Amino acid sequence: MTMAKPLLEVGATIDGFRIEQCVHQGGMATLWRVSRPDTTIPMLMKAPKVAEGGDPAAIVGFEMEQMILPRLGGVHVPKIIAVGDFALQPYIVMEALPGKSLYRRLSDLPLPYAEVAAIGVKIAAALDDLHRQHVIHLDIKPSNVMFRPTGEAVLVDYGLSHHEQLPDLMKEEFRLPFGTAPYMSPEQLLGVRNDRRSDLFALGVLLYFFSTRVRPFGESERMAGMRRRLWRDPVPPRQLRPDYPPWLQEIVLRCLEVEPAWRYPTAAQLAFDLSHPDQVKLTKRSERQQRDPLTVALRRRFNKEIKLSIIAPGQATQISSAPIVAVAVDLAEGSLPLNDALRTAAARILATLPSARLACVNVLKLGRVTLDYSLDEQGRSKQIDRLVALRHWAEPLKLEQQRLTVHVLEAVDPANAILEFVGANRIDHILLGARQDSLLRNLLGSVSAKVAAEAPCTVTVVRPARLGDNGHAPSPAEAGPAGPAGPH
């Protein structure tokens, strides 16, 4: 018996997977619905088009997916079930996600602003997760975004992606840039494939499109048409929709900056702004009603310097150098020494990381018996008082406005409120003080201990400098002789 090349057709079985139905025939790959007796979850088989004379990009793109997908994990990526041998029949079997991609929403455009922002938060969160796994997607567009029933965005199709720790087969194989014309970032057009901020540009195109029904750079697939985005700025959304919120225009136009360095440094920071519209620092971007005059655009077109600075290599260290740092500030009386120590600790971190941002958090504790959640006049002024107090606390840090946000959380349990905030906002590092009063700590439990134990990020517990006269500091006699410890 000879090893016949297995056929991909309905009814055939490959490595135990029965092919049920063809669900998609694309230019690069075919998708089949498949089943296996021992598996109940719905599955898809993706196979590249490897016919004679076929597009070699189909094969290389598929090889990239074969390398990248099995290395990814988490809710934002389809789960991989099997990878087929390339020599016989290359395929990838993955979970079939329910529902349709974001592409199906195109007929509903433009969407309400709040919905656009909500979609943006979900995609940015997925991108943040992907970037932390060293993958740059490089083909973010509506048809590559799906959603789980639980709401999380799932990014599909990694055929054009770049993995920071694996060979980039696409880069050498093809001289022309690959991507989807309306969504491709300027640097991608110039052949740069290792800048995470390219994905933020594509997401910016998607947000612009979904909120205005207009694609910011058109649909041209010709090189000259695509390259216009290197020098021609998009029509400000406010010109298309007069009621366009300035905060959203600020965010979208920042994503669409030609220079990657002028965009958000990380997807997490973009998600943060999209989820806190009232805290978005508005700049000239938010006010723009018209494009730059043509003379200005043309000057940009022939300015070599701009083109060159784009080609500067992307930084793989973007996330670690642009963290979101949170600090939990207790505004109760008597916290002054602790709050000074917190500020000092925050200042040290921020001084070394110019792209880091700081979120100051305070918890407004609700009594357990208080069921009246609605903010009465008194409650609202309490909120505002605390926001003012947080800004006052942060003032000596002298941070530029776009690096600082303040948040008052209302909660029965402060530790839980802080943990929720840390998770929802993809905080990288939280600073908080240890309660000094042991009586209070016994009564209330230690917030810092709970946060330190359960937070998914780095936690620094800060204590005020010891004063030496409160019985905590050892006296010289107790401490023993100074100097290096001997071999006792």
Add this chain to the structure above:
Amino acid sequence: MRIALFADIHANQQAFAACLAQARELGAARYVLLGDYVGYGADPEWTVTTVMDLVDKGAMAVRGNHDNALGAPNETLNLEAKVVIEWTRNELGPAERQFLTALPLTLSEDDRLYVHSDASKPSRWRYVTSPDDAAQSLFATTARITFCGHVHRPQLYTVGPGGSVTAFTPMTGSPIPLLPGRRWLAVLGAVGQPRDGIPSASYAVLDTARRELIYCRAPYDVEEAAARIRKKGLPGSLADRLALGK
């Protein structure tokens, strides 16, 4: 199965011992030695007897240009290397010298080729430092994966169906799937004298079941290795460069 591959040990006992210990911890069940066991370092005798012992137990070993120079005084080497090889010749017994000079230039196993310099002309000791160099080697063999050393800087090349060669500088400890649809040339870093700016000893582990290659680094006592080079009266620059990894 996991195969540990070592190139350019160059008589650095501290580095080689650290690599062997780490590879054992990683579950390596087989060893491949890609040449240049001597030259530059202070412990040729220990190194060669260790290699002979490994080969006795089933390891595969090929000959490098420094090993070759022991039996071929006309071998072109730089001045420092020449000085050390003359010294090495007296450090080794006849059995060890005979072992090194009799090693084959290439060895094959399954779909893999082992060679010190490159597959196109193993006895010419060509350096693979660019995709063009890699292409020459890749097109000179039908082996799916070629392993070599000689350059002292880790690099991975691959050629796909389109025919163009991709170069990639591997990250330490990050497994790279060697896709079966393409061919690969893995240039290993040096165990005994790394030149990629990182002082720790460089080697690689191939997982044949998962078809993954992992480039590894083993930290070792660089000061001790350098001190021994000086103590033996070998050129001081050979000791200095170990701490710099160049």
